[in-house]
Amino acid sequence: MRIFSLLSIAAMLIGSPVVLLAQFHNGFPYGKITYAELDLTVYPNDTSANAVVLNEFGEAYIENGGNYNLLFEHHFKIKILKKGGLDEGDFKIYLGKNKDIKQTVRYVEGVTYNFENGKIKESKLQKTSMFDEVFNEYADFKKFTMPDVKVGSVIEVRYMVESPFIFNFWPWKFQSDLPKKYSEFWARIPAIYDYNISLQGFLKLTKNDVSLQRECFQAGAFYKSDCSFHKYAIENVPAFINEDFMTSRENFISAINFELTQVHGSNGVTKKYTQTWPDVDASLRLHENFGNQIKKAANIFEDKIAALTSIEKDPLKKAKLIYSYIQSFYEWNENYSKYTEDGVKVASEKRIGNSSEINLSLVAALQSAGLNADPVILATRQQKPPSELYPVVSDFNYVIAHVEIGNQKFLLDGTSNLLPFGVIPERCFNGRGRLVSKNKDESRWVDILPIEKQKKKITFLMKMDKDGGLKGEASVISYGYEAYDKRNAILNKGKDVYIKEFQDKMNEAIISDYTIKNLDSIESPLTEKYKIEINAEVASASTIFLNPFLLDRWKTNSLKSPDRLYPVDFGAPLETSYYFVLDYPAEYMLDEFPKNAALALPQNGGKYIFSLTNMNNKITMINNLNLTKGVYLSDEYPALRELFNMVVQLHQTQLVLKKK
Structure with missing residues (x-):
């Protein structure tokens, strides 16, 4: 289904919509179809595509009259x-709204072309196929399905939407899930409106023209304004493919974005809509659902924190006590927000709240103990990173706490009682955050980086009997985010279910005496131990085949594309150590085994080491992967993909033991 999201809900409100006839003066002609388009069976630039956009044109402008x-x-x-492209005949046009005004569709028409019995058949979109859907308090949808869509069809649609929201001019997305042969967008902007215009993504424009149109816009009876006329286009636009290890696609998809900064009135008065960062900082300090909530939370927690820390003099230990207290005091309702919903008073009474209510309470509690703490607003990984050039407060959807103790700075998130002090969840790693200081001139941008790794050590100590059966012991020690993820899984599923799922995942292996250590000690590594019994793959009575990667075997390379334009983002550095020891009977000899291998990434980006020794009927295999960075840029991708290929290749190899 094609969903057209036209613009975000904005603050400026203007009048009520007036229904006028559609214009469609520009772009390519409507209703013209060629036999070449109908005969097309495969798109040469992307042979896997289920459908392709043959041509696309969009134009946005402020109406010259009416309600402007x-x-x-x-x-x-x-x-x-x-067949996979048949859903492309279903459409949803996003229509933003608020309590007073909304976007409306002025006009829609469409036709489906098919070549049948030597003729071109046209099936037009009927009004009975269109209906409105109320989505939520901020949006509706206009929905319709094109008639007679089948493999080989060409669908043509054009529509016009009117919007009273001018804070954001319409963004234009060149990329979508489909490849496009051509995509062009025009924007005609009266000189009385100033917009920040930004190009996003990695594709280069094939057309980027700006010209001046004299007296193209009339505001009122006597005031005329020139217009800047923008034309942008990209040819042969590839489909945007979601890949593993990436943040929101909205960060990378090729698009043109507009944001209103100011309006020059005909009376000579200029009204600004884009604030400076100091303006935003000051506004947040006084905001009823932000800064004022810190003051209210201080009143709520002041006495409790005083009693909690009365005998503790060390500032760091005091901060850890307060952090642990807030973690256990609240339950997170899993709602992301920089603003409170019910407020800290109600949240503290219910002992449940959103990310803002919990972490603004944490800031207040730290401040009430005399510690230098402030909130930090940020955009989580499913959001676009906030622009540091000019403020867009709606870019932020989360808040955490920042505390400075001596020369040490810590970021804290009280939404989970499984996070050690100073460790924030991976959802927070998406660029930098804005520290909103309680002091007027001390707000600033801060780096939001992981201080822990995704780290684990896997050990198998095995013995093989003369029939090829294996018995032994295994341990998995998890650190940092690896430990956090496992604790979360165990907490959500329950220990018994978690262990059963693990046993099922081990297939033919028999798991017994499974134990978990340090489940509740979040400052310590999480240790899993168990006994394991497994039958080797027997080809004949004299030959044993064994893959030593009994756990966490890489079967495929998750970095599938030969090239990648956007970063590989793991969230945090990754370190995995796999240690396998096998004592085998003297009647056998190791006949085939993989060779030792090593590969290092450029600029100390990481390394992979595989080594295997065979001595005195004992095989010792070491497999270490160390990725020292959480984010790898596109120019580092080829080397990283090569390293992953090596890992996958070695993980598929077999040890072959033969009787002497």
Whole structure:
């Protein structure tokens, strides 16, 4: 289903929509189809594509008269190539709204073209196929399904949307899930409106023209304004493919974005809409659902914190006591927000709250103990990172605590009681955050980086009997985010279910005496131990085949694309050590085994080491992977992918033992 999201809900409100006829003066002609388009069966630039956008044109402009609303025209043709593309005939047009005003569809028309019995058949979109859907308090959808869509069809649609929201001009996304032969967007902006215009993504524009149109816009009876006329286009746009180890696709998809900064009135008065960062900081300090909540939380927790820390003089130990107290005091409702919902008073009474209510309480509790603490607002990984050039407060959807003790700085998140002091969840790693200081001139940007790794040590100590059966002991020691993820899984599933799922995952292996240590000691590594019994793969009575990677075997390379334009983002550095020891009977000899291998990434980015020794009927295998960075840029991708290929290749190899 194609979903067209036109613009985010913004703050400026203008009048009520007026229904006028659609114009569609520009772009490619409507209703023109070629036999070449109907005959197309495979898109040469992407042979795997289920459908392809043959042509796309959009134009946005502020209406010259009426309520001076924004108008957006969208016209496109889609070719259906495979059965997987049939859903491309279902459409949803996103329509933003608030309590008073909303976006509306002025006009929609569409036609499906098929070649049948030597003729081109046209099936037009009927009004009976269109209906409105109320989505939530902020948005509705106009939905419709094109008729007679089948493999080989060409779908053509054009529509116009009117919007009273002008804070953000319509963004244009060149990329989508489908490849596009051509995508073009025009924006006509009266000189009385100033917008920040930003190009996002890694694709280069094939058209980037800006010209001046004289007296193209009339505001009122006597005031005329020139317009800047922008034309952007990209040819042969590849489909955007979601890959493993990436943050939100909205961070990387190729698009043009606009944000209103100021409006020059005909009376000579200029009204600014984009604030400076000091303006935003000051506003947040006084905001009823942000800064004022810290003051309210201080009143709530002051006496409790005083009693808790009365005999503790060391500031760091005091901070850890307060952090642990807030962790255990609240239950997180899993709602992300920089603002409180019910407020800290209600949240503290219910002992449940969103991320803001919990972490602003944490800030207040730390401050009430005399510690230098402030909130930090950020965008989580499913959001676009906030722009540091100019403030867009809606970019932020989360808040954590920052505390400075001597020369040490700590970031804290009280939403989980499984996070050690100074460790924040991986969802927070998405660029930098804005520290909103209680002191007027001390707000600043801060780095949000992991202080822990995704780290584990796996050990198997095995013995083989003369029939090829294996028995032994195994241990898995998890640190940092690896330990946090496992504790979360055990907590959510329950210990018994977690152990059963693990046993099921081990297939033919028999697991017994399974124990977990340090489950509740979050400052310590999580240790799992168990006994294991497994039958080797027997090809004949004299030959034993064994893959030594009994756990966490890499079967495929998760870095599938030969090239990648955007970073590989693991969230945190990764370190895995795998140690396998096998004592085998004197009647056998090791006949085949993988060779030792090592590969280092450039600029100390990490390394992979595989070694195997065979001495006195004992095989010792060491497999170490160490990725020292949480994020690898696109120019580092080829070397990283090569390293992953080596890991996968070695993980598939077999040890072959033969009787002497």
